[in-house]
Amino acid sequence: MKKLKQLKKLIGLVVICLFAFSLFAGCGGGTTPPSAAATTPTSTPESTPESTPESTPEATPDNPATDDPPTELSGTVSTSGSTSVDKVLNSLIEAFRADHPGVVITYESPGSSAGINDAAEGAVDIGLSSRALKDSETGLDAHVFALDGIAIIVNNSSTVTDLTKEQIAGLYTGEITNWKDVGGEDGPVALVGREPGSGTRDGFEDIIGVKEKCLYDQEQTSTGAVITAVEANPNAIGYASLSALKDTVKKVTVNGVACTEETVLDGSYAVQRPFVFVTITGKELSAEAKAFLEFSMSPEVAEIIANAGAVQPR
Amino acid sequence: MKAKAAVERIMGSVFFVCGMVTIVAVLGITAYLIISGIPAIREIGLVDFLFGQVWQSTASEPLFGIMPFILTSVYGTLGACLIGVPVGLMTAVFLAKVASPKVAAVVNTAVELLAGIPSVVYGLIGMIVLVPAVMRFFQLKNGTSLFAAIIVLAVMILPSIISVARTALVSVPGEYEEASFALGATKMETIFRVSIPAAKSGIAAGIVLGIGRAIGEAMAVMMVAGNVANMPELFKSVSFLTTAITKEMAYAPTGSLRQQALFSIALVLYVFIMLINTILNAFLKRREKP
Numbered sequence: 001m002k003k004l005k006q007l008k009k010l011i012g013l014v015v016i017c018l019f020a021f022s023l024f025a026g027c028g029g030g031t032t033p034p035s036a037a038a039t040t041p042t043s044t045p046e047s048t049p050e051s052t053p054e055s056t057p058e059a060t061p062d063n064p065a066t067d068d069p070p071t072e073l074s075g076t077v078s079t080s081g082s083t084s085v086d087k088v089l090n091s092l093i094e095a096f097r098a099d100h101p102g103v104v105i106t107y108e109s110p111g112s113s114a115g116i117n118d119a120a121e122g123a124v125d126i127g128l129s130s131r132a133l134k135d136s137e138t139g140l141d142a143h144v145f146a147l148d149g150i151a152i153i154v155n156n157s158s159t160v161t162d163l164t165k166e167q168i169a170g171l172y173t174g175e176i177t178n179w180k181d182v183g184g185e186d187g188p189v190a191l192v193g194r195e196p197g198s199g200t201r202d203g204f205e206d207i208i209g210v211k212e213k214c215l216y217d218q219e220q221t222s223t224g225a226v227i228t229a230v231e232a233n234p235n236a237i238g239y240a241s242l243s244a245l246k247d248t249v250k251k252v253t254v255n256g257v258a259c260t261e262e263t264v265l266d267g268s269y270a271v272q273r274p275f276v277f278v279t280i281t282g283k284e285l286s287a288e289a290k291a292f293l294e295f296s297m298s299p300e301v302a303e304i305i306a307n308a309g310a311v312q313p314r
Numbered sequence: 315m316k317a318k319a320a321v322e323r324i325m326g327s328v329f330f331v332c333g334m335v336t337i338v339a340v341l342g343i344t345a346y347l348i349i350s351g352i353p354a355i356r357e358i359g360l361v362d363f364l365f366g367q368v369w370q371s372t373a374s375e376p377l378f379g380i381m382p383f384i385l386t387s388v389y390g391t392l393g394a395c396l397i398g399v400p401v402g403l404m405t406a407v408f409l410a411k412v413a414s415p416k417v418a419a420v421v422n423t424a425v426e427l428l429a430g431i432p433s434v435v436y437g438l439i440g441m442i443v444l445v446p447a448v449m450r451f452f453q454l455k456n457g458t459s460l461f462a463a464i465i466v467l468a469v470m471i472l473p474s475i476i477s478v479a480r481t482a483l484v485s486v487p488g489e490y491e492e493a494s495f496a497l498g499a500t501k502m503e504t505i506f507r508v509s510i511p512a513a514k515s516g517i518a519a520g521i522v523l524g525i526g527r528a529i530g531e532a533m534a535v536m537m538v539a540g541n542v543a544n545m546p547e548l549f550k551s552v553s554f555l556t557t558a559i560t561k562e563m564a565y566a567p568t569g570s571l572r573q574q575a576l577f578s579i580a581l582v583l584y585v586f587i588m589l590i591n592t593i594l595n596a597f598l599k600r601r602e603k604p
Binding site: 083110196225233 | 370441446455456458537541542551560561564565
């Protein structure tokens with residue numbers, strides 16, 4: 001009797017194992033061929049045929065840091081500044097460190113002005129700013145390494161097609177509460193935005209001029225959540241990084257200009273800002289800092305910047 | 315013989331060490347929360363922190379008042395109980411006293427499945443289905459609200475209430491009910507006048523367990539509540555204690571007052587959970603006594 005029970009248990013165990021195995025095998029069978037190529041993000045050759053010529057120079061990086069063989073680089077590069085550049089910068093750091101494991105790049109985020117200040121004082125190698133330098137900030141070089149285009153989005157059923165910057169400000173500060181006042185159908189406006197601290201929120205409020213004045217109906221914690229919220233609510237307006245958008249929501253034109261990669265690049269689209277490396281004019285950077293700066297400005301990282309939600313300037 | 319004694323002793327210490335892991339974890343977390351939560355409260359002031367009605371952590375002159383979060387968490391949990399407790403209790407009665415064994419087995423499986431659904435799934439369904447439905451049904455401009463969060467939490471706490479209350483109801487001695495029947499009471503009268511009162515401390519334990527789950531839930535409510543730091547209103551976007559932390563944790567610079575304030579929120583949440591646990595223990599002890 002006891003033996004029988006044990007046998008039953010054993011059979012049960014075998015069945016469970018088989019089942020679990022078949023699950024794994026089933027999943028694996030479907031995905032193995034593409035994932036074999038995709039698991040290592042640096043191995044681009046198989047992912048898209050167009051990227052092959054671009055990815056090969058990365059393997060033998062002789063254009064960034066021409067004087068040193070890059071593999072011998074080691075040391076620390078300190079950076080400080082904008083919180084908004086976080087995602088783009090960290091993607092760049094990650095990619096750079098894949099080639100130069102000996103280099104440590106630190107990143108503090110006290111804000112653009114503090115970062116520019118740090119760079120001017122020589123406290124850090126590279127300052128990080130998510131705005132252009134002001135006229136008062138002299139003696140500094142600005143290297144724009146990415147452009148951040150923020151699209152204004154509405155529900156697909158909305159009839160609004162164009163908003164001016166003033167209208168967007170009016171909507172977000174609660175001065176305009178009905179869509180019919182900005183060319184839409186009669187209906188209340190639901191304001192969707194990001195949580196405090198988000199670089200997109202910071203950039204949007206800064207450019208539109210509504211810092212600390214927005215009366216949000218929703219604060220979502222990711223770009224995807226903002227898009228989903230706007231998708232689900234016919235009254236909603238939101239903002240999101242250009243690169244994250246699909247046609248599940250409608251982009252409105254701002255001052256008559258559509259948000260596309262081209263209009264962000266040529267500067268005609270209003271809701272955008274530059275991500276800038278700030279260095280002291282005429283001061284020689286350390287070999288590591290120079291290598292990182294050149295790597296970040298090189299055409300090979302265009303895809304990395306795009307994946308992080310921004311556009312590389314031409 | 316000696317080897318046996320050695321094994322006994324070694325295993326004894328292994329068990330002891332394993333037991334200590336939990337204690338070390340609890341004490342470590344408590345100590346850490348207190349140490350990292352106190353500075354901000356001191357800097358902001360306990361009254362301003364707990365009773366301040368405005369939370370603006372990123373403003374040029376930041377304000378750290380967590381009254382909106384505290385009230386939202388309290389209202390949200392109470393609301394969830396208001397819906398979840400009657401439904402859960404009735405389900406428990408149904409399972410323990412009314413349903414035929416076959417039906418009870420099916421319902422029980424469903425309850426267990428409900429308990430196993432990850433909170434992100436509740437949140438996702440809430441976000442895609444419930445929030446638009448709330449918006450349409452109540453003619454709102456925006457569906458993310460305390461109300462939506464309450465509905466999600468009410469469903470989430472059902473399994474804890476049902477399973478604990480059911481166990482309590484099953485363990486009511488049969489003699490009580492038989493005596494009630496013998497006096498001429500109907501089945502329903504017996505359930506409401508005899509079984510439920512006899513199981514009340516167990517039922518209360520289930521409710522407290524549900525409250526604990528509701529107040530500590532972050533993911534699901536973050537996806538349906540809208541997360542704006544408003545003072546709670548039923549049809550307005552709100553932020554719970556838990557979501558207030560998760561929302562900003564990634565951005566608060568290390569060592570800043572903002573990060574310390576988030577730890578202070580965690581400390582407040584922790585105190586809430588401790589209170590609830592103490593109450594739960596009191597109920598459980600009372601159940602053991604008679």
